Amino acid sequence: MISPRIEIDLAKIEHNARTLVTRLSGRGIDVTGVTKAVLGSPEVAKAMLAGGVARLGDSRIDNLEALRDAGIQAPLTLLRSPTPEQADRAVACAGISQVSELEVVKALSVAAGRRGVTHGLVLMVELGDLREGVLPGDVLDLARRLSRTPHVTLAGLGSNLACRAGVVPSTDNMGELSALATLLEGELGLHLPIISGGNSANLAWAMKAPAGRVNDLRLGESILLGCDPLTRMPLSGLHTDAFILVVPVIESLAKPTVPRGATGEAAFGAPTPMRERGTIIQTIASIGRQDVDPDGLTPPGGVSVLAASSDHLVLETPHRLAPGTELRFGLDYSALLRAMTSPFVVTTLATTKRPLVPRVDSGTAAKLDALRTNLSRITPRVSAAR
Structure with missing residues (x-):
């Protein structure tokens, strides 16, 4: 039986x-290099390492354990604070954890002491996006407490933006992070080797502004999908098709464009609006909302997504397709994240010997230039962590 699959081009x-x-x-x-969107895939992690990333990071301890079990010896960072109960697992698989609570730090200290190691901590700072991190005014006090805790060491500061509220990384908020790092080093007499400014949404800032003390970015979406999360536009010179979702057709019939009979709530709330367009070819692919975010799919040319239920993707196609015909879709970050998590979507790996340099057409290039020039006026879309 043909199952939906994701084809991953490691090259x-x-x-x-x-x-x-x-x-x-x-x-x-x-x-x-951030591997959480690919469930800590060792193959994808190795491709990132071959590309020169300094370390790997993931928000799930299970994924970090999978990387270690696969024999990957690169430095690993836990990108989400563990619970106190997870401290021993965190210390066992990662060299660094991102933290913001003293209780968690104490649990990590106990776990590290039990193992006879020193565990690194990156203290997360809240710089406006209102996800994780301590407020700037509380950083020095908490850092002082961490520096006095045995079996752990303050390895740096970190921040996360453009994730919950869509706050754009800027000279101001990155400058604030740099200033805090300098303050801590002066007050506590230590050196912070890692100042992690954020995620793929930081790229536009990083390419045009002085970095200050920021010397690390946690990149997942930009490496995997080749786009800027603030604009969803392709990044120059990067591949946007390293992941392709392939789904077989299970039905393709001529049908009317409007329903017949009284209507109420559909499976996922209000039904998709439909207008009378006569008869169309309605094609169903064997995947649904349980497996993928249908709003994050880019269908093949001439095909459009009409709707999705839990296990059916309803499409309009130019002509009837035989059952078993495979359709190939591009994915955005949300669609990739959900599809990689589904047990009903398999993955296949490929390595092109010499991937072509991606080309950006002149119209897209002009849009990219305009977006970079006017980034301060852009209101970014709120998205999942990258």
Whole structure:
């Protein structure tokens, strides 16, 4: 039986990683490759490492454990604070954890002491996006407490923007993070080796503004999908098709465009609006909302997504397609995240020998230039963590 699958081109991921590592190295910034969207795939992690990322990061302890079990020895960072009960697992698989609560730090201290190691901490700072992190005014006090805690060491400061509220990384908020790092070093007499400015949404800032003390970015979406999360536009020179969702057709029939009979709530709330357009070819692919975010799919040319239930993707196609015909879709971050998590979507790996350099048409290039020039006026879309 043919199942929906994601085809992963490892060479394109390696290319994207290398391109971003090269560009950021000129700004004094290392890259942490983030694997959470691919469930800690060791193969994708190895492609990132081959592309030159300094370390790997993931928000799920299970994924970090999978990387270690696969024999990956690169430095690993836990990108979400563990609970106190998870401290021992965090210390066992990661060298660094992002933290913001003293109780968690104490649990990590106990776990590290039990294992006879020193565990690194990146203290997260809230800079306006209202996800995780302590307020700037509380950073010094908490950092002082961390510096006195045995078996852990304050390895740096971090922040996260453009995730919950869509706050754009800027000279102001990145400058505030840099100033806090300098303050802590002066007050506590220590050196902070990692100042992690944020995620893929930081790229536009990093390419045009002085980096200050920021020397690390945690990149997932930009490496995997080759786009800027603030605008969803392709990043110059990067592949946007390293992941392709392939789904078989299970029905393709001529049908009317409006329903017949009284209507109420559909499976996922209000039904999709429909207008009378006569008869169309309605094609169903064997995937649904349980497996993928249908709003994040880019269908093949001439095909449009009409609706999705839990296990059916309803499409309009130019002509009837035989059952079993495979359709290929592009994915955005939300669609990739959900599809990689579904047990009903399999993954296949490929490595093109010599991936072509991606080309950007002149119209897209002009849009990119305009977006970069006017970034301060852009209101970014709120999205999941990248």
